[in-house]
Amino acid sequence: MASDTLKGMNVAILVTDGFEEVEMTEPRKALDEAGAQTSLISPKPNKVLAWDFTDWSRSYPVDVPLASANPQDYDALLLPGGVINPDALREDVKAVAFAKSFFDAKKPVASICHGPWTIIETGAAHGRRMTSWPSLKTDLKNAGANWVDEEVVVDQGLVTSRSADDMPAFNRETIKLFADARGHVAPAA
Template sequence: MASDALNGLKVAILVTDGFEQVEMTEPRKALDEAGAETQLVSPKDGQVKAWNFTEWGDTFPVDMPLRAARPDDYDALLLPGGVINPDQLRALPEAVAFAKAFFDTGKPVASICHGPWTIIEAGAARGRRLTSWPSLKTDLENAGAEWVDQEVVVDQGLVTSRKPDDIPAFNPAVIELFASACGSSRRAAAR
């Protein structure tokens, strides 16, 4: 999927230990191949450890500590899932505030699997149509979202998917949303 659709775009990938490895690595690879600059942003210093389906996975270097990250420095946000990662992030006020800033400023966000837990905590689920890992359905509905069982959903600057099997549909939808949302804001800023 190599292209230049996202040239010059800077994407924050918010994670901590326990993110589902493929839900970070595959979208990141697609974003990088489309020309984006991606950075792992984490409340942890040094490195973060992935979860690989049923056991611990690889470790990855943190590009930007959350305490030093500024949402204004990024054009878009990716929230990978895994059960451990978003459960920890939603309990950290600084992580929730970081994610909330993207919604507050209308920047595009992509989330997969359990990632929408952070969206709920940021107060950004209400009035949106989205999908997630099925066990989040009640949480999302209680937060005012319309939950649907589809491989990919795009609504109001947010693209969501359910699980790793959805990544082949998720990645192109993320690139399309990020390219269109960020392209419009850049055109407006140039006027």
């Protein structure tokens, strides 16, 4: 169902090869349907290759190469998971700086599954209540986060979820957080 809840909001989706496909496509669809303008941003200049749970999937066009992306052009950030994607992003200085700029500017961020690996590198996990794929529990605790095993957690402008199984709750809370950040009221679910 289309909505104007996020009309006028520009959302950056930061990924590289190996992002979990459904963790990008489903939130992107929900954001687009809520009226947001989403942009796939990547260190890869032309296209990125998705992962579909156990194997490579299709490629997606990059809307804005990371090298030319300006965080000031975006109101919010989405960090999909997958194991390969956030592991590569957290080693990319420009990707970490791009993500960190959203936390520094107190713009809302949504991250699912292994996506918090990138957040750990920004230093923004410290002092936040978060969830993630269970194998990140120790990493997040070591980064100063209060890790909990819940389908979705919202804390200090950040929404996190464990996995694609939590997608309905993740999408609902992401849209609510992003709408609240813009002073809009999200519709009741």
